[in-house]
C-alpha cells in the first residue's frame with residue numbers, strides 16, 4: 001500500500017486475521033467465511049437447514065432434546081482459545097461453518113502440481129474426484145450420530161452422557177463443513193449430494209451409508225468407546241491427509257475439524273482406560289488372580305478383559321477396512337493430482353512425488369502373508385494404514401499399564417491385519433488374531449473366541465443401566481481423573497428435563 005506506514009499495514013493485516021479467527025453470529029449459520037456477503041451460498045445453506053433439523057430430530061440422540069447440556073461451542077478458530085462452554089439444548093447448538101485461517105502463499109505440497117499455488121477454486125479436471133472424497137467424508141459424520149443415537153438411554157453417568165452429546169453435535173458440525181464445500185464449490189450436483197447426505201441412513205437395507213464400518217451397530221458403551229478410539233482415529237488420519245489437499249478450502253476445513261476431533265478420541269481412550277481400571281480394581285478387591293476366569297469376573301458386574309479384547313478385535317478390524325485396498329489406483333490418482341496427501345506430508349523428507357519409490361505392502365502370496373514392495377504411489381492406503389496402526393498402539397500401552405500396575409499378567413493387543421477383513425488383500429481368507437491362516441470350517445467353529453458373541457453382547461447389555469444421579473458412575477466404569485472444563489466431580493453435566 002503506497003504511502004501507508006508499516007504500522008498501519010500491520011494493524012490492517014492483524015484485523016484481517018482477527019476477522020477470520022472470529023465467527024460471525026449475525027447470520028442464521030455462524031461462520032467465518034463471510035456468508036453474509038455470499039448470498040447464493042447462504043441461501044442454499046438456509047434452504048438445507050430445515051432438512052438438517054428434521055434429520056437431527058429423527059436420527060440424532062434419542063430423547064434429551066430439551067435437556068440442558070454443558071457443551072463446548074466453537075466461537076473462533078484461534079488455536080489458543082476457540083471454544084466456550086455453556087449449557088445448551090442440543091437443537092439450539094450453533095452448527096457453524098469454520099475454516100482454519102488461510103495460510104499466505106500456500107503451495108500444493110505433493111503430487112504432479114507440487115510447489116504450485118494452492119487452488120482456491122475446484123480445478124475442472126479434478127472436480128469429480130474431489131466431490132467423491134468430500135461426499136465420502138461427509139457421509140461418515142451423520143452416520144456416526146445415527147449409530148450412537150440410542151446410547152443416551154444407558155449412559156453410565158452424566159459426565160459420559162455429556163461427552164456423547166458433545167461428540168454428536170460436533171459430528172453434525174462436520175457434516176455442515178462438508179455441505180458448505182459441496183454447495184459453494186460444486187453447484188447443482190453439490191446441492192444434490194448435500195441432500196443425499198440427509199437421505200442415506202446407517203444400516204439401512206436400501207439406502208445405507210457409504211463405508212462399511214458406518215453401517216455397523218454401536219449397541220453399548222464399550223462399543224462407543226472402541227468406536228471413538230479406533231474409528232474416529234481413522235477420521236483423524238483421513239482428515240490429516242485431506243488437510244494437505246491442494247484444494248485450499250478443503251484443507252482449511254479439515255484443519256479446523258481436527259481441533260474438535262481430538263476430544264472424540266480422548267473420549268474413546270479414557271473411556272476404555274476407565275473400563276479396564278474398574279475391572280482390575282474389582283478383580284483385585286475380590287482376590288481374583290486369573291483375569292481369564294470370565295464367570296468369576298462377570299459375577300462382579302464388570303467387563304472381563306478377554307471380552308474387552310474381543311470388542312477391540314472387532315472395532316480395529318472394521319476400522320482397518322476404512323483405509324480401502326492396500327494397493328489402490330484411486331489413492332495414487334488422488335495423490336498425483338494433488339487432492340489427498342499423506343499423513344504429515346509437509347514434514348516428510350522426500351520429493352513428494354513418489355514416482356520412483358516403493359513401499360512394502362502386506363499381501364497374500366501363495367497362501368502366505370508376505371511383505372512385497374509395491375510402487376509407493378499405489379501403496380498410499382497401506383502407508384496411511386500403517387501410520388494409523390502406530391497411532392493406535394499408544395493408547396494400548398496406557399491400557400496395558402493399568403493392567404500391569406494392578407498386578408495382572410494380561411496384555412491387550414491389536415489383531416493381525418489379516419484378521420476379520422472385508423476390504424482389500426485379505427477379504428477372501430480367514431486368519432486368527434495372530435495372523436495364522438485358517439480354513440472356513442475352523443473360522444466358523446472358532447470365531448466366537450475372537451469376536452464378541454451373542455452371549456458377550458447380552459452380558460454387556462445387562463450392565464447398561466443408566467446412571468443419572470449427579471457425580472455417580474455405573475459399577476463397570478471408573479470415574480474420570482478430571483472433569484470436563486475442569487469441573488468438579490459433582491458437576492451436573494446434563495440437566496435432564498423432567
Ligand code: BYC
Nearest residue numbers: 137140144211212231232235238321322324325328330331
Ligand atoms: N466400505 O481403491 P479402493 C471419519 C470402495 S472416518 C465400503 O480400495 P480408495 C469419522 C471405494 O469407495 C474418515 N466401500 O479405495 C470417523 C471404491 O468404490 P468405487 C472418512 C469401500 O478409494 C468417526 C472401491 O471400494 N473419510 O471421518 O483408495 C466418526 C475401491 O476402492 C470401502 C474418508 O474416508 C469401505 N470400507 O480408498 C465420524 C476420506 N473402502 O468408488 C467420522 C475420503 C473402499 O470404486 N475417502 N471402498 O465405487 C477416501 O479417501 C477413500 O475413498 C477411501 C477408500 C479411503 C474410503
